[in-house]
Amino acid sequence: MTADTAFYFSSAVLTKMNTNSAAPSSKSRAGSSQSSETSFKRKRGVFQKELQHMMYGFGDDPNPLPESVALVEDIVVEYITDLVHKAQDIGSKRGKISVEDFLYLIRKDLPKLNRCTELLSMNEELKQARKVFESDEEKLRKVFEADEEN
Secondary structure (H helix, E strand, C coil): CCHHHHHHHHHHHHHHCCHHHCCCCHHHHHHCCCCHHHHCCCCCCCCHHHHHHHHHHCCCCCCCCHHHHHHHHHHHHHHHHHHHHHHHHHHCCCCCCCHHHHHHHCCCCHHHHHHHHHHHHHHHHHHHHHHHHHHHHHHHHHHHHHHHHC
């Protein structure tokens, strides 16, 4: 799996999963004899469409076997869940998880790190562009309202 696939899917997972009810802290996980799969139930197939498109984009058949999609989903969700748990462990010292915790975890995987920083940079650029657009829109609305009053 490439860095783009993992990062894109991690965004989708974190968006779609209810992170408030995520698995317990690492201390309770470590002492538990249950696997994470039995202690945390998740809905299967939630990412089926996204994964099918991503698999096709990376060279698979346009309609991959459902078993293949399910397997890739299990692998990716396990990877992301593990990453989030590790970030939780790091962030627990400060009381919250931050983007820097995730960047710290992938610091040795340069392609992932570079892609993440690139996407974070683009996200900031988009935020700034939206901010400018919204302020311009607000100015136009005020001008338009002033013209209507006259």
